[in-house]
Each structure stands twice: as C-alpha cells, then as structure tokens.
Amino acid sequence: MVALMTMPALPGTVTQTAISPSELNQRVAVLKRFKELLKAQRDRFETYLHALDKQKDIIQSGTTDELLQYVELEEKIVTDIFSIQKVIDPLEKMYQSTRVDTPTGGLQPDGREVASLKDALDGLKAEAVVRSERNRELLSKRMAELRSEIKSLKSNYPRRRLDNNQTPSLVDIKG
Numbered sequence: 001m002v003a004l005m006t007m008p009a010l011p012g013t014v015t016q017t018a019i020s021p022s023e024l025n026q027r028v029a030v031l032k033r034f035k036e037l038l039k040a041q042r043d044r045f046e047t048y049l050h051a052l053d054k055q056k057d058i059i060q061s062g063t064t065d066e067l068l069q070y071v072e073l074e075e076k077i078v079t080d081i082f083s084i085q086k087v088i089d090p091l092e093k094m095y096q097s098t099r100v101d102t103p104t105g106g107l108q109p110d111g112r113e114v115a116s117l118k119d120a121l122d123g124l125k126a127e128a129v130v131r132s133e134r135n136r137e138l139l140s141k142r143m144a145e146l147r148s149e150i151k152s153l154k155s156n157y158p159r160r161r162l163d164n165n166q167t168p169s170l171v172d173i174k175g
Contacts, residue, residue, distance in 0.1 A: 027098040031114070034095045037088050038117040044084060045124035048077045052131040059138045 019027075055070040095114070 030094050030098055034091050035114055037084060037091060038121060041084050041088060042121050042124060044077060044081050045128055048128055049131060051077060052135055056135050056138060059135060059142050
C-alpha cells in the first residue's frame with residue numbers, strides 16, 4: 001500500500017507524491033521522537049523555573065549552604081537542558097525536512113501539536129532568562145551586603161600588634 005502525501009512543489013502549488021510505507025513510518029517515528037524530546041525539554045525548563053524561584057527565596061533569606069545547594073541543582077538542570085537541546089536541534093532539522101503541508105495549507109494534526117510545544121518551550125526559555133537575570137541581580141546585591149558586613153566586622157575588632165612584644169635573644173637548648 002502506498003500513501004499519498006501532499007508536498008509543495010512551487011510556492012502556491014500542491015502536488016501529490018507517493019511515499020513508501022517505510023518512509024512514512026520513518027517520518028512518524030521522527031515526529032514522535034521530536035514531540036517526546038520537546039515535552040522532556042519543556043519539563044526540564046519548568047523544573048528550572050521552579051528551582052530559580054526557590055533560589056530567589058534563599059538568596060533573600062537563606063543561608064549560604066542552602067544557596068550553594070540550589071546553585072549546584074541549577075547547574076545540573078542547565079547541563080541537562082543543553083544536552084537535550086543537542087539532540088533536539090538535529091531532530092528538528094529532520095522533522096522540518098520531512099514535514100508535509102496539507103492541501104488546505106495547514107500543518108498536519110501532529111504538526112500543530114509540535115508547533116504549540118515549540119511555542120510553549122520558547123515562552124519557558126524567555127521566562128527562564130528573565131528569572132535567572134533577576135536572581136543574578138539579587139545575588140549581586142546580597143554579595144555586596146555580605147562584603148559590607150565583613151568589612152564592618154573587621155573594623156570592629158582591634159588588631160593586635162605582635163611588634164610590641166620583646167623578641168627573646170637567648171634560647172635554652174638544654175631544656
């Protein structure tokens with residue numbers, strides 16, 4: 001059985017092209033895997049946003065140990081996001097090369113779902129950038145406050161000078 005798919009030949013024209021079942025299966029597999037990866041990436045970004053919110057609270061009121069834990073968690077999540085993105089990019093190129101337009105000009109039903117996933121992912125990326133920048137500013141302010149506290153602590157304690165003590169001139173080596 002040969003499936004007929006519509007493929008654009010020239011802008012504004014649509015032609016019928018026969019696609020073998022194996023090519024159709026390959027396209028379906030690419031689409032499914034692409035959707036899975038986009039969903040996984042979306043979940044990672046949601047986790048990242050949650051971690052950034054917690055990190056904000058800890059910057060404002062937590063200890064440095066708690067902050068360090070969230071910075072390490074953030075680094076792991078970001079590494080995870082970049083590793084998935086390395087797989088998504090080539091898969092998206094494959095998806096784009098196999099994507100087929102319908103005669104009415106719209107995307108296939110699965111194509112609409114992929115488009116909405118990509119839009120959601122782009123929104124999450126933008127939100128992550130905003131929250132990350134906000135946390136960076138909060139952290140900079142907090143570090144400035146800590147530096148000022150350290151300076152005030154140093155100035156409150158008098159420095160003892162060891163120069164005022166007399167230096168021994170003889171050493172008893174017999175014990």
